[in-house]
Amino acid sequence: MVQQRLTERELRAWRTSFQMLELLRTRVEQQLQAGSGLSSADYTVLALLSEAPDGRMRAYELGQAAGWEKSRMHHQLTRMGKRGLVTREQCGSRGVDAVITAEGLATLKAAVPGHVQEVRKLFVDLLTAEELDQFARIAGTILDNLQANQPAGSP
């Protein structure tokens, strides 16, 4: 409802932001892939598991944490399993744990420095401390709104 068209300023803001977002994503992806053979999805999963107690987490918790849907996580874990980065373990009667392997942990550790350097080069080091805070605050606003009204279940 409300009003329709975007103003010129709003349109430019959106297009700039959207293109930045796309390019940043692909660039980070490329660095990770070239530097360690990981996709950013792989990296996310490994990072989350490495921070969890015993390097293990329920599949659906992983999904929550990453903001993914279940089937994406499933396929992801399957692919990572084939490469020896994680294993799946039955957990209770229904429920599956994803567990990081030694190889997964080693791969992650090897990937971190290059990734961090890229994040600095493409993001953190370009901004002043104030800008970084501003940006993060606004990103947080947008993210909260996204998480608040999911598309699926909205009573």
Added chain:
Amino acid sequence: MVQQRLTERELRAWRTSFQMLELLRTRVEQQLQAGSGLSSADYTVLALLSEAPDGRMRAYELGQAAGWEKSRMHHQLTRMGKRGLVTREQCGSRGVDAVITAEGLATLKAAVPGHVQEVRKLFVDLLTAEELDQFARIAGTILDNLQANQPAGSP
């Protein structure tokens, strides 16, 4: 080189921004898909063509404008061609024009309102005018840097 690790604040800023960016992208994608059967890639191509004189543009110019590599554009145009949204036309001896079809234009026009509304709901309307400007300015800084040093040809 410079320094290595990210501070806690930097790390949180990055993760928030990155997750926001991913979620925003998928949400916009879903709205477009549900509302009009277009992907955001489709939408980008149609929007660019519709703004070009005669609704036509060289394939590589499209690639430049969208920030894509040639093979991505090629596959995209092939898929869109199969659906009747665009056609390809030989242009000179080497070189191909992508041309929007009547159906493509109609589909775009039908898609715009819902898309605009979603962009408002998830982005523009959440921010004050100042915040929108700040965000766009910072996004521009990051985007300029991304476009300035391409990964392929650096010197």
Added chain:
DNA sequence: TCCATCGAGTTGATGTATCAACTTCAGAGT
């Protein structure tokens, strides 16, 4: 007890993105 439903997980199909290898033609330099 029965059956209805729901959450977690699985599967397959389809669309999309990325990479590397290849074609082809134009213009530059010799």
Added chain:
DNA sequence: ACTCTGAAGTTGATACATCAACTCGATGGA
């Protein structure tokens, strides 16, 4: 005139994302 190089495009292989449909066991009324 001849080759070299590079730009624009094409192709196929592979990985990734998304959706719909399904399984299976738990929970909870009736």
